[in-house]
Amino acid sequence: MSHPKGFANVVYPATDLDASVAAFTALLGAGPTFQGPDFAAFDGGITLSSKPWVNHPLVFWTVDNLVETHAAMVAAGAAPLGEIADGSLAEIGTAEITHGDPATGIVDMPGSRLAVLRAADGNLIALNESVPMSW
Template sequence: MTRLTGFGNVVLPARDLIASVDAWTALLGQPPAFQSDDFAAFSGDGVEIGLTAAPWVDHPLVFWTVEDIEQAHAALVAAGATAMTEVSDGSLAEVGTADAATGDNIDPATGIVDMPGARLAVLKAADGNLVAITQEIPMEWAADQP
């Protein structure tokens, strides 16, 4: 299996994202580095904490950094994990059992998601716990990006 290169980040459930962003901004003394309608990320000193309003995140979700996400994903599936994907209603389902959320950035065969600067996947371990992996992808930011 591709070696885990370390802790990537942790994503916390935030049913009221605005209130959670306000609380973490006050706690950390800085606004999120990124924020969308259902996700916000705070970064600092090599650590990232994410907040999500996605309904399937009920507990903290730890992302492990891997060198090759396809290889790590395949090894986890071979070890008994089930590939998962976010579906259009925002819930999580086993790959192939429901319509994946639309977008060119989600591989419908694996559930691997391509995002700016990273690729990520969520799997369900044989014990029912979610396992998340991420691979950092170098990217060039546009000159007008902060």
């Protein structure tokens, strides 16, 4: 299994993105390194999202092989989650997955592959694998 290499980032929900950006800019002493219409990314692995998957901070772990780690976690009893129409997460097989692989919930994005699983103890485990960017 590909073991976590460490902390990748944490995504904070932002019901008011502008206010959240102002607060984190004050806290961190610098503005976002990148900002889009519904998210902002800061140095240090801090991301704000006005369309978060969950309504609490979500910690992502860096792995070398997301597919391998995902499969090992499922074999150990974790339930894969996928994004549904309202932008939240649901366990695979309980609702139509609208973004990502409908069988695994894995999402491919430019530069990253992401997945979220609910461990047998109920904790959410988010995985992030860096992949080459192809625009």
